[in-house]
Amino acid sequence: MEKSNQPIIIGVTGGSGSGKTTVSRAILNEFSGHSISLIEQDSYYKDQSNMSFEERLKTNYDHPLAFDTDLLVEHLNELIHYRGIDKPVYDYEAHTRSKNSVRQEPKEVIIMEGILVFADKRLRDLMDIKIYVDTEDDIRIIRRIKRDMEERGRTLDSVIKQYLSVVKPMYHEFIEPTKRYADIIIPSGGENQVAIDIMCTKIASVLENKLNYKNKLQD
Template structure:
């Protein structure tokens, strides 16, 4: 089994990179785990307090569960990936069954922050992108998909997203084996990474 970690800032194009890679393989060859599924449940907090959570801080992720799930997959066992809702900031109680596959991709802004998680990875990738383009994508995503208005989105970017990116996410670039500039628009880098995976398989 090859475990690939794909990190990068919010709105950098990680999901596009992952989808472009996954399209080159069958569902029997590739499984994808999203770091977002492993956000800690905050059902015990009021909705007002949930909106103040910093989703770009490593403490927001239940890394112990994510690590355990990857270890189970490596042993050939299926896992139940949590279902997390950004609208309610809680786990729904539902899960998604993920079966072991020859290639497992773990994607998320903080997946290179955790040393135990990095040790499980065979290839570490950082998707790089200019901050102004990332902000544009964050505004579109948060206002359309996550129920935030423009003011809330910009305030959150200034208060937590940008500072956390500089403190926690950008520094993990040094752990990457491969850096993909321009995110999902870099077809050459994606093709090189895809061919590399095919050679290993």
């Protein structure tokens, strides 16, 4: 299948709490009338059901090896060829993959969002547009504390300990270096409306070119 006849894949990355989810949602809202979907890399954390709960707590969730990237690549290739997938669901309180899954049908635009989606060349090679959301460390940790306590049942002490021992060093070792692969860098995350507007204009242009190509094939 020619690349121009495949779905458009938009990669969105940045550190934890950078605002990459806000940016991804902004794209979804802007193109809500189109065939568009969002795939979160977090859904592809490895299944740890064979480990005790105490062992799961020791997992470095900000390291590339924490993700089942092989499965994510496989699923993206299925979607690229317009075949549906059963997307895994991750249970943040149990620290392992849920037994449930979510049916994901193919769409014309796929947003792939996560902290390490640029870290693997196989994923980068599938992307048409690569976006890096760049936000200062202090803002990111405040957002992470709020999210993990409200949505994931974590204590303040556990969030701070995890951030200082794992999240921050992994960000500087694995995430920030992938900024060099970005086509677009958005400072200040989801609060940078000007950058989001420019980004959406670019995506609209890519969509228009794709539609024109399909129309030519049908003529």
